[in-house]
Amino acid sequence: MFGFSIFMNQPLSNEKKSYIEKMKTIGFTGIFTSLHIPEDDAATYYSRLIELGTEAKKNNLNLMIDISGDALSKAGFSIDRLDELKHIGVTALRMDYHIPNDTIAKCSHHMTVGLNASTITQHDIDDLIKYKANFKHLEAWHNYYPRPETGLDKTWYLEKNQWLKENGFTIQGFVPGDDDLRGPLYEGLPTLEEHRYIHPLASALDLANQLTDYIYIGDGGLSEVTQSQFKEFLQNDTLTLHVNTIDEEFSFLFLGQHHNRQDEARDVVRSANARFKQIPDIPPKKNLPRLKGSVTLDNHAYLRYMGELQITKADLPKDDKVNVVAHVIKKDIPLIDHIKAGMSYELRKDDDNE
Numbered sequence: 001m002f003g004f005s006i007f008m009n010q011p012l013s014n015e016k017k018s019y020i021e022k023m024k025t026i027g028f029t030g031i032f033t034s035l036h037i038p039e040d041d042a043a044t045y046y047s048r049l050i051e052l053g054t055e056a057k058k059n060n061l062n063l064m065i066d067i068s069g070d071a072l073s074k075a076g077f078s079i080d081r082l083d084e085l086k087h088i089g090v091t092a093l094r095m096d097y098h099i100p101n102d103t104i105a106k107c108s109h110h111m112t113v114g115l116n117a118s119t120i121t122q123h124d125i126d127d128l129i130k131y132k133a134n135f136k137h138l139e140a141w142h143n144y145y146p147r148p149e150t151g152l153d154k155t156w157y158l159e160k161n162q163w164l165k166e167n168g169f170t171i172q173g174f175v176p177g178d179d180d181l182r183g184p185l186y187e188g189l190p191t192l193e194e195h196r197y198i199h200p201l202a203s204a205l206d207l208a209n210q211l212t213d214y215i216y217i218g219d220g221g222l223s224e225v226t227q228s229q230f231k232e233f234l235q236n237d238t239l240t241l242h243v244n245t246i247d248e249e250f251s252f253l254f255l256g257q258h259h260n261r262q263d264e265a266r267d268v269v270r271s272a273n274a275r276f277k278q279i280p281d282i283p284p285k286k287n288l289p290r291l292k293g294s295v296t297l298d299n300h301a302y303l304r305y306m307g308e309l310q311i312t313k314a315d316l317p318k319d320d321k322v323n324v325v326a327h328v329i330k331k332d333i334p335l336i337d338h339i340k341a342g343m344s345y346e347l348r349k350d351d352d353n354e
Contacts, residue, residue, distance in 0.1 A: 002204065002234065003030030003062070003216040005174075005189075007037070007182060008048040012055065019221065020055050026227060027234035030062035032216050035071040036096070045075035053089025063089050064114060064141075068096035079103065082110045094141050104138075105131035114141035117164060117171060118152065125167055140164045144174035144189035144218040146182065151193030154210065161211040170213040175203035177219030178226050189218025201229050201239075202334035229335075232346070239335050239343065241311070242350040243295055243326040247286055250325055253277060254295055254309055257346050264341040267314050268296075272342075274309035282306055286323045290316040293328035293336060295347065311336055 004023050006016060020031070033052060035045055049065070056063040065085075072079050085093075094114035095104050105128050107113050115124070117140035128138070145151040161171050175195055176188030188196045192210075195203035200222060204215045222230065225242070232238045238257070245251055258271040282299045290296060290312045298308040301321040311328065313336055328336065329350050339345050 001030065001214045002028045002230070003032055003064075003214060004028050004222070005032045005177075005182075005217055005220055006052060007220050008033055008035075008045055008052065009037070009183075011048065012051045017055055020059055020061070022227065023222075024059040024061060026231040028061070028230075030064060030214070030216065031056050032064045032066070032094075034066035035075050036066065036068045046077070049075065049077075049090075050088050055089075056091075057089040062091045064092040064094055064112075065090055066094040066096065066114075067099070069098035079107065082107060086111060092139075101127040101133075102131045104128065105133035108134040108137040112137050112139060114139045114172065115169075116140075117142040117169075117173075118160065120164070135168060138169065139172060139214070140169040141172040141214075142174065142191045144191055145193070146185050146187060146189055148185075148187050148196060149193065151190050151196060154192050154194060157192060158210045165211055171211060172214035172216060173207045173210075173212045174216050174218035175200050175207060177217045177221050179219070179223045180221030181219045191218075199331055199334050200226055201233060202338060205335075205338040237344060239339055239345045241332045241335055241345060241347055242329045243347050244329060244350055245326045247297075247323065247325040250282065250297055250323075251349075253279070253297060253307065254325055255347050255349060257344065258309065260339050260341060260343050260345065262342045265313075267316060268310040268312050269336065269339050269345070271309035274307055277307065279307035282323065284320055284323065286325065287318050287320050288324040289318045290322065290324060291327070293330075293333040294324050295326035295328065296322045297325050299323050311339075313337065 006020065053063055077085060092112035092114060093107065096116055101124060104113055115138060120140060164171055173191040174189055176190045178200055182189055190196050190203065200217060207215050229240045232240045259273060261270045261272045282297055284299045284301055292312055292315050294312045296310045296312065298305045299321060300306045
């Protein structure tokens with residue numbers, strides 16, 4: 001399941017409402033927001049949360065609110081009046097520090113509760129059992145980390161998730177956005193530090209490989225191009241890679257839809273259908289070093305392999321039998337590692353460099 005964040009530092013504009021609607025049509029199923037961001041004016045949260053809840057209900061989206069301590073009461077709500085929150089569209093509470101386990105257990109009988117996945121211990125689980133929590137309504141939600149160098153280590157994250165899975169939890173993590181980055185640092189909001197400046201979809205697919213069930217965009221927005229890439233993946237199971245072309249003459253052979261071969265190669269993504277097209281003679285040219293992300297066509301010196309299309313997954317040396325015809329743009333290169341056996345992908349000309 002994929003979700004996104006909407007923050008309440010500003011009134012919910014028509015632009016944001018349109019963004020919520022679009023993210024729903026793309027295939028996102030949940031909204032995350034927070035009631036305890038120090039830079040925000042908590043006095044504005046009451047009306048803004050009602051407005052956000054209305055939009056969530058209208059679009060049939062889950063709404064998770066991050067709270068800690070007295071955040072709810074400062075915003076004009078109460079942990080003792082959960083029906084009021086449910087009425088305005090809130091479906092879950094992520095309970096952070098200063099909320100005791102007996103309160104968490106009580107709330108779990110009325111709505112979904114997200115626990116802090118990074119800090120939950122066996123003692124907490126024992127406590128929740130003692131207080132008769134409804135574990136069917138408990139989830140493990142990791143933090144995002146605004147300050148560079150403080151995001152989680154991937155090995156630690158996977159080990160923690162393995163322990164959480166053994167204890168029956170579904171797990172959530174954040175990846176950065178690439179538009180409307182959250183202040184005051186504007187450095188992305190990832191759970192894993194290595195994702196801080198990486199393509200949001202590539203980061204999301206990587207989190208999915210680390211036992212993560214729910215993946216949310218931490219920042220307040222995705223660019224239109226990235227929204228389109230999420231849409232193609234969620235609706236068509238296709239990864240879209242934007243390329244800068246080097247050899248326009250043969251662009252009709254490499255631009256468009258492809259499938260990775262079922263026998264997945266170590267060094268390259270091989271188009272399963274490239275050599276089944278009508279292929280003209282391809283003379284040797286542009287025999288360049290094949291840096292990661294190079295799109296290549298085998299020329300006639302490769303005999304019956306002429307016309308084979310590949311994307312390099314690692315840096316490879318130049319080969320007189322292989323023409324470099326395009327390069328995947330830098331931002332999209334991390335997506336290459338997620339083109340698995342038999343998977344559909346599309347090579348699309350990068351409009352920004354036309």
